[in-house]
Amino acid sequence: MxxxxxxxxxxxxxxxxxxxxxxxxxxxxxxxxxxxxxxxxxxxxxxxxxxxxxxxxxxxxxxxxxxxxxxxxxxxxxxxxxxxxxxxxxxxxxxxxxxxxxxxxxxxxxxxxxxxxxxxxxxxxxxxxxxxxxxxxxxxxxxxxxxxxxxxxxxxxxxxxxxxxxxxxxxxxxxxxxxxxxxxxxxxxxxxxxxxxxxxxxxxxxxxxxxxxxxxxxxxxxxxxxxxxxxxxxxxxxxxxxxxxxxxxxxxxxxxxxxxxxxxxxxxxxxxxxxxxxxxxxxxxxxxxxxxxxxxxxxxxxxxxxxxxxxxxxxxxxxxxxxxxxxxxxxxxxxxxxxxxxxxxxxxxxxxxxxxxxxxxxxxxxxxxxxxxxxSTRPRYARMWGYLQDVTVGYGFRPMWAAAWLAGLLAVGTAVFGLHAPAPLKAGEQPPFNALFYTLDLLLPIIDFGQEKAFKPAGWHQWFAYGLVIAGWVLATTIAAGITRTLSRQ
Known part of the structure; x- marks a missing residue:
């Protein structure tokens, strides 16, 4: 106590x-x-x-x-x-x-x-x-x-x-x-x-x-x-x-x-x-x-x-x-x-x-x-377009790839048409043929050097020219898509 x-x-x-x-x-x-x-x-x-x-x-x-x-x-x-x-x-x-x-x-x-x-x-x-x-x-x-x-x-x-x-x-x-x-x-x-x-x-x-x-x-x-x-x-x-x-x-x-x-x-x-x-x-x-x-x-x-x-x-x-x-x-x-x-x-x-x-x-x-x-998460048809963008320009992150593709196609086209010049559309009215600029006319949709309109290939050269035109459009489209994606991200 x-x-x-x-x-x-x-x-x-x-x-x-x-x-x-x-x-x-x-x-x-x-x-x-x-x-x-x-x-x-x-x-x-x-x-x-x-x-x-x-x-x-x-x-x-x-x-x-x-x-x-x-x-x-x-x-x-x-x-x-x-x-x-x-x-x-x-x-x-x-x-x-x-x-x-x-x-x-x-x-x-x-x-x-x-x-x-x-x-x-x-x-x-x-x-x-x-x-x-x-x-x-x-x-x-x-x-x-x-x-x-x-x-x-x-x-x-x-x-x-x-x-x-x-x-x-x-x-x-x-x-x-x-x-x-x-x-x-x-x-x-x-x-x-x-x-x-x-x-x-x-x-x-x-x-x-x-x-x-x-x-x-x-x-x-x-x-x-x-x-x-x-x-x-x-x-x-x-x-x-x-x-x-x-x-x-x-x-x-x-x-x-x-x-x-x-x-x-x-x-x-x-x-x-x-x-x-x-x-x-x-x-x-x-x-x-x-x-x-x-x-x-x-x-x-x-x-x-x-x-x-x-x-x-x-x-x-x-x-x-x-x-x-x-x-x-x-x-x-x-x-x-x-x-x-x-x-x-x-x-x-x-x-x-x-x-x-x-x-x-x-x-x-x-x-x-x-x-x-x-x-890889998209449907098959969409994946095909993705593969194309990847191979050509790396989805816009590899712009030099597009230049390489263009240079390669330009070299091949110049060599092919240099060896086998296409016939003129109108004899006597055509400019002098230039294989380099003729190939550029085919590849670049927005450029016109006057060569494509003056000459017409025949046989397999015609199919080759069609291929260059398609390749040019594909490259142009994929480059535009890549540039748009890059600019929108920035």
């Missing part, structure tokens, strides 16, 4: 509980380790290391002694019973490191100053709507069940480095942070999770660090960050993730770093639909499974074509820069794996990226590939 600033010590305390009770008012640390210090097997620790959760609850809810800073600092204890702090307001720092909890702590709706459970074993943790004025630290913790922090508000950082969550056959969800707010970093390098991590609608003011993490949810969603908002970066360098990674609708103004990461899932390995991300880095990464980037908006996308091992969804995806700098042919191959088939926007976006990089030739190659892909 409180008497002024003092609290009467309970008479039923065990010797170790009495040590903890008396150390609390001044924050003196109590270390109960004796060599057998694996908290995962702490259920066998004896009475000399066992503290009842009810005793800790009484300590944490008592007032501080005047002139002292109270704190609970215990290392290597077995916490028997359930630590029930639901809706409690605890103004003292709490550090229960390397401890074994027989039952899951209950922190639902609690308001704590700071909580450090580093290296401890917890069956699970119930802490929805928790309010934390400082840091929440679960470094090196072993939690086979769920950590439930939905709606929590943490004024400090959340540490999960090297923690091991879940187990084979555990519930699908091992970390629930939906709609929570962390006003600092979520620091979890080396995290191992055998189950789903969920941050739907969560807000992280700093960065989310999953460097070297191992997230294993085969056939399910390993990381669910839909509508996640991060203040700076999401870093998962070297991570290994089995199961879908979803950042659909996420806002990441800095970097999404998956450098050297390995992602795999048969249904969808990476989903970033409608996500707004400053830079996406997939350098030396490998994504085995479909990749869905529909309507994503990236400032920079660093991804070699070999990073994606499955089909892709790219419609509506926009990006400013595309690295590394590769020939258009290497990039076009990825567009042809789009699950939706022919996606015009994907080709236009890739061409725009090449133009922004100053590589107009690569941009033209992409747009030519677009026309060829479009041709």
């Amino acid at each position: 409180p008497i002024g600033s003092l609290v009467v010590e309970p008479i039923d305390l065990t010797p170790v509980e009495r040590r903890v009770w008396r150390a609390f008012p001044t924050g003196l640390p109590i270390d109960l380790r004796d060599g057998d210090d694996d908290p995962e097997h702490g259920g066998g620790w004896g009475a000399g290391r066992t503290v009842r959760a009810s005793v800790l609850r009484k300590l944490l809810l008592r007032p501080a002694v005047d002139g002292e800073v109270a704190a609970l600092r215990v290392n290597g204890a077995r916490i028997s019973g359930r630590l029930d702090l639901r809706y409690a307001a605890v103004g003292h720092p709490v550090r229960l490191s390397g401890c074994h909890f027989d039952e899951p702590p209950e922190l639902y709706g609690a308001h704590l100053r700071q909580l450090n459970l580093s290296g401890s074993f917890l069956p699970s943790l119930v802490a929805e709507t928790l309010r934390m004025d400082g840091v929440l630290r679960l470094t090196d913790c072993r939690v086979p069940g769920q950590i439930r922090l939905g709606g929590a508000r943490l004024a400090g950082a959340f540490f999960l480095e090297r923690a091991r969550l879940g187990e084979d056959g555990a519930p699908k969800e091992v970390l629930h942070l939906n709609h929570s707010t962390v006003e600092d970093d979520v620091w979890a390098p080396g995290l191992e999770a055998r189950g789903q991590i969920r941050l739907n609608g969560a807000s992280v003011t700093g960065m989310l660090n999953l460097r070297g993490a191992v997230l294993l949810t085969p056939g399910g969603r390993a990381f669910d960050g839909e509508n996640l908002s991060v203040g700076s970066d999401v870093v998962a360098t070297g991570a290994r993730i089995e199961g879908e990674v979803s950042v659909r609708g996420a806002t990441i103004p800095g970097l999404l770093v998956l450098t050297s990461a390995r992602l795999s899932d048969a249904s969808c390995a990476l989903r970033a639909t409608s996500a707004v991300i400053g830079e996406v880095w997939l350098r030396e990464a490998r994504v085995d499974g479909p990749v869905n980037l529909l309507r994503g908006r990236f400032g920079l996308l660093h991804a070699a074509p070999g990073a994606f091992g499955g089909t892709v969804w790219l419609d509506g995806l926009t990006y400013g820069l595309l690295t590394p700098r590769l020939p258009a042919k290497a990039r076009i191959a990825m567009l042809e794996r789009d699950e939706e088939g022919y996606v015009p926007h994907a080709y236009e976006q890739l061409a725009a990226a090449y133009r922004q990089a100053g590589d107009d030739r690569a941009a033209r190659n992409v747009l030519l590939a677009k026309q060829r892909r479009h041709r």
Whole structure:
């Protein structure tokens, strides 16, 4: 019972509980380790290391002694019973490191100053709507069940480095942070999770660090960050993730770093639909499974074509820069794996990226590939006209091809008619015959040198002349179509 600033010590305390009770008012640390210090097997620790959760609850809810800073600092204890702090307001720092909890702590709706459970074993943790004025630290913790922090508000950082969550056959969800707010970093390098991590609608003011993490949810969603908002970066360098990674609708103004990461899932390995991300880095990464980037908006996308091992969804995806700098042919191959088939926007976006990089030739190659892909979707009669445009002028992107065709036909025509000049239509009225200009008259519909009207070929030369006329009209039409397409695009 409180008497002024003092609290009467309970008479039923065990010797170790009495040590903890008396150390609390001044924050003196109590270390109960004796060599057998694996908290995962702490259920066998004896009475000399066992503290009842009810005793800790009484300590944490008592007032501080005047002139002292109270704190609970215990290392290597077995916490028997359930630590029930639901809706409690605890103004003292709490550090229960390397401890074994027989039952899951209950922190639902609690308001704590700071909580450090580093290296401890917890069956699970119930802490929805928790309010934390400082840091929440679960470094090196072993939690086979769920950590439930939905709606929590943490004024400090959340540490999960090297923690091991879940187990084979555990519930699908091992970390629930939906709609929570962390006003600092979520620091979890080396995290191992055998189950789903969920941050739907969560807000992280700093960065989310999953460097070297191992997230294993085969056939399910390993990381669910839909509508996640991060203040700076999401870093998962070297991570290994089995199961879908979803950042659909996420806002990441800095970097999404998956450098050297390995992602795999048969249904969808990476989903970033409608996500707004400053830079996406997939350098030396490998994504085995479909990749869905529909309507994503990236400032920079660093991804070699070999990073994606499955089909892709790219419609509506926009990006400013595309690295590394590769020939258009290497990039076009990825567009042809789009699950939706022919996606015009994907080709236009890739061409725009090449133009922004100053590589107009690569941009033209992409747009030519677009026309060829479009041709494959059209009826047979339309494909024939497309083949003709492709062979002659490359759909307008290869204007020099038309010049080559004209030069070749002109040379052949000049040689043929030079050896066998056609007879004049009106003897004595014709100009001198010139095989070169006669062939030009046949090939160029809008030019008249007077040769075609003055001479009339016969036999197979007549059919040859007809062929030159038709070839000239076809070339003129395809050139006009190509020029029109190019000008309309610009």
